Amino acid sequence: MEYIDVAVIGGGQSGLATAHSLLRVGLRPVILEASEQAAGSWPRYYDSLTLFSPARYSALPGLPFGGDPDRYPHRDEVVAYLVRYAERLDADIRTRSRVTAARAAGDGFALDLEGGQRLGARAVVTASGGFGRPNRPTLPGLDTFAGALLHVSEYRTPEPHEGQRVVVVGAGNSAVQVAAELAQVARVSLASRAPVRWFPQRPLGRDLHYWLTVTGLDAAPLGRFQRRPATMAVIDDGRYRASLAAGRPDRRPMFTRVDGPTVTWDDGTKEEVDAIILATGYRPDLGYLTPLGILDGSGRPRHRNGASLTHPHLVHVGLEWQRSLSSASLRGVGRDAERAARRIARQLRRS
Incomplete structure (x- = not known):
């Protein structure tokens, strides 16, 4: 078995x-990436996805995003940026190396990889799986739906739904973005338990992320006060709110039942629907940590600001609300990564 730091x-x-x-702290990490390239989940998001943060606030440490710093980068730009970042990083990146199990082994860990390979490591950083499992809520009769039932993770473009009757479930950024895009080619309703909440993208003429940065709110250590993420407001420059106000899409309270192809709305009316798209978020997919016994009942690791509460050489990076509002974002993950690296370096020097 190969042993690494x-x-x-x-x-x-x-x-x-x-x-x-x-x-930067003198360690030689080995990155184990399950897919064919080091770009995370970005290549699998829907085609029209655009960042809400400008390029100047969307870079990882050590490499500016490039181009107009005030533009809002497209999904493909983010993928290209991450690939470029990986190419310039002097690290051992092993693609097609999916970790299936992490186990305690003495003062360190043994990692089982898909295909039977095993690695020994003195320390482990989990930086994958925080958003790996699409959340598919249990809604009455949804399992009987006769049309196309998708999670937003499976949605790519509106063309397959042209001319259809579509219901998008959710009230967050992705739900509103996808519903507004689909409404250009289909009849679309946005169904949610609560009304959409809005936040302007450019309050007082400056991008929201400017204000989050200058006030310090973006980096504030709020993680310990926020066990579960609050329902986030939709960040909008006015376009999406106008689309909903015009009824393209319309917004309705959550349907009460699904029977085959038929949706029953809260006022008792029924109609046939061609497709239901669940823009209902994600849950952690950290099953490879199960042998360590560190996951709670919802599948989240027990930690404080990313540091494992049970294994001193184990840290997590990229979890939602791990330490701050921006912990799981391009603009904020670098801060948590730096803390994690310093912690590991201190611990390995002591051992």
Whole structure:
């Protein structure tokens, strides 16, 4: 079995930022990435996805995003940026290396990889799986739906739904973005338990992320006060709110039941629907940590600000609300990565 100092599980934005910080403190990380390239989940998001943060606030440590700093980068720009970041990073990145189990082994860990390979590591950073499992809520009769039932993770473009009757479930950024896009080619309703909440993208003429930065709110250590993420307001420059106001899409309270192809709305009316798209978020997919016994009942690791509460050489990076509002974002993960690297360096020097 091969032995290494630090294994970073995941080669997306969290893993790359952590590897950068580990190199800066004199450690030689090995990044274990399950897919064919170090770009995380970004290549699998819907085609029209655009960041809400400008390029100047969307870079990882050590490499500016490039181009107009005030533009809002497209999904493909983010993928290209992460690939470029990985290429410039002097780290051992092993693609097609999916970790299936992490086990305690003495003062360190043994990692089982898909295909039967095993690695020993003195320390482990988990930087993958925080958003790996699409959340599919249990709604009355949804399992009987006769049309196309998708999670937003499976949605790519509106063309397959042209001319259809579509219901998008959710009230967050992705739900509103996808529903407004689909409404250009289909009849669409946005169904949610609560009304959409809005937040302007440019309050007082400056981008929201400018204000989050200058006030310090973006980096404030609020994680310990926020066990579960609050329902986030939709960040909008006015376009999406106008679309809903015009009824493209319309917004309705959550339907009460599904029977085959028929949806029953809260006022008792029924109609046939061609497709239901669940824009209902994600849950952690950290099953590879099960042998360590560190996951709570919802599948989240027990930690404080990313540091494991049970295993001193184990840290997490990229979890939602791990330490701050921006912990799981391109703009904020570098701060948590730096803290994780310093912690690991201190612990390995002591052992």
